[in-house]
Amino acid sequence: xxxxxxxxxxxxxxxxxxxxxxxxxxxxxxxxxxxxxxxxxxxxxxxxxxxxxxxxxxxxxxxxxxxxxxxxxxxxxxxxxxxxxxxxxxxxxxxxxxxxxxxxxxxxxxxxxxxxxxxxxxxxxxxxxxxxxxxxxxxxxxxxxxxxxxxxxxxxxxxxxxxxxxxxxxxxxxxxxxxxxxxxxxxxxxxxxxxxxx
Amino acid sequence: xxxxxxxxxxxxxxxxxxxxxxxxxxxxxxxxxxxxxxxxxxxxxxxxxxxxxxxxxxxxxxxxxxxxxxxxxxxxxxxxxxxxxxxxxxxxxxxxxxxxxxxxxxxxxxxxxxxxxxxxxxxxxxxxxxxxxxxxxxxxxxxxxxxxxxxxxxxxxxx
Numbered sequence: 001x002x003x004x005x006x007x008x009x010x011x012x013x014x015x016x017x018x019x020x021x022x023x024x025x026x027x028x029x030x031x032x033x034x035x036x037x038x039x040x041x042x043x044x045x046x047x048x049x050x051x052x053x054x055x056x057x058x059x060x061x062x063x064x065x066x067x068x069x070x071x072x073x074x075x076x077x078x079x080x081x082x083x084x085x086x087x088x089x090x091x092x093x094x095x096x097x098x099x100x101x102x103x104x105x106x107x108x109x110x111x112x113x114x115x116x117x118x119x120x121x122x123x124x125x126x127x128x129x130x131x132x133x134x135x136x137x138x139x140x141x142x143x144x145x146x147x148x149x150x151x152x153x154x155x156x157x158x159x160x161x162x163x164x165x166x167x168x169x170x171x172x173x174x175x176x177x178x179x180x181x182x183x184x185x186x187x188x189x190x191x192x193x194x195x196x197x198x
Numbered sequence: 199x200x201x202x203x204x205x206x207x208x209x210x211x212x213x214x215x216x217x218x219x220x221x222x223x224x225x226x227x228x229x230x231x232x233x234x235x236x237x238x239x240x241x242x243x244x245x246x247x248x249x250x251x252x253x254x255x256x257x258x259x260x261x262x263x264x265x266x267x268x269x270x271x272x273x274x275x276x277x278x279x280x281x282x283x284x285x286x287x288x289x290x291x292x293x294x295x296x297x298x299x300x301x302x303x304x305x306x307x308x309x310x311x312x313x314x315x316x317x318x319x320x321x322x323x324x325x326x327x328x329x330x331x332x333x334x335x336x337x338x339x340x341x342x343x344x345x346x347x348x349x350x351x352x353x354x355x356x357x
Contacts, residue, residue, distance in 0.1 A: 003348055007341070014337035021329035024322045077251055077261060079244045079268070109275055111268030113244065113261045148276055176244060 040078070041071040042173050044190040057195045060131050064194065066124040068171060072114040079176035081183050084108040084124065086143065087168050088156040094172055094189045101172050101185040108145045133198050138165035140196065164195035229283040236271050236290040239297040243267065246304035255311035260304050267296040
């Protein structure tokens with residue numbers, strides 16, 4: 001090796017060492033975009049954390065138990081609002097194509113804050129407190145959700161195909177949008193149907 | 199001429215009904231405005247915690263406090279929905295208080311985190327820059343010595 005080749009080797013080693021020494025500066029000055037796709041997971045399960053325990057048939061007065069869960073993968077801490085709603089087969093459902101929530105009022109709401117990568121779960125205990133039945137219809141007048149009685153008047157007609165009075169609990173996920181400074185529908189919902197019997 | 203007793207009684211009953219209705223309407227207005235206040239307070243508090251987290255503060259404890267405030271606000275909405283206005287006002291005020299305290303703590307934490315981040319940034323810049331200068335100097339000195347040694351060795355070999 002001649003002197004020029006040694007000079008080149010010295011320069012290369014110096015440059016590499018200088019780059020290694022400069023790495024912490026780059027770390028604090030250059031911010032890379034978040035690599036992960038931003039989304040939220042939402043689930044509803046039966047009391048044993050399985051779908052086998054779904055309360056698909058409810059007697060008036062009996063208690064149904066559901067587990068509601070959310071996992072934040074939005075890459076930032078999120079302010080979530082989970083709206084529990086109740087409807088019969090003809091009342092409006094969230095529009096999955098337009099991404100719009102159901103216009104029905106909430107039965108119950110959960111507000112909570114979740115850091116990125118964290119999971120939140122809660123119980124949703126409900127029972128039909130008061131309902132009247134005729135041969136062709138069922139009128140639910142009151143539901144108890146997590147110990148709070150809520151009055152309503154929701155009628156379901158007898159379903160000739162399924163032979164029962166079917167109602168649906170559905171849970172819409174909303175989140176706080178810092179840009180608009182308001183809660184907006186996150187275009188996610190889960191639901192279960194339950195047949196109410198005397 | 200004094201009014202007949204019947205007219206007076208009807209007047210009193212009417213006044214009582216109007217005052218009860220008025221009180222109910224005022225309570226509903228108060229509950230709605232307290233809910234709005236609590237809602238805004240919670241959103242502002244979330245913004246402050248979010249900013250503190252971005253500044254590098256550990257916001258786990260604050261997130262738990264926000265959770266409490268959110269739970270209380272949900273409870274306030276539920277009480278409002280079932281017609282318990284005093285209960286709704288009570289929970290909304292509690293939520294507002296928790297949110298306000300959390301916001302203050304988040305702002306303090308953000309300031310601490312920001313000054314800590316600035317200190318860390320300058321420390322990093324200074325130590326890295328110093329390291330680069332030392333590496334370049336050491337490399338130059340080593341190169342000079344090596345070159346002298348190489349040239350002297352070449353002269354010996356030529357002789």
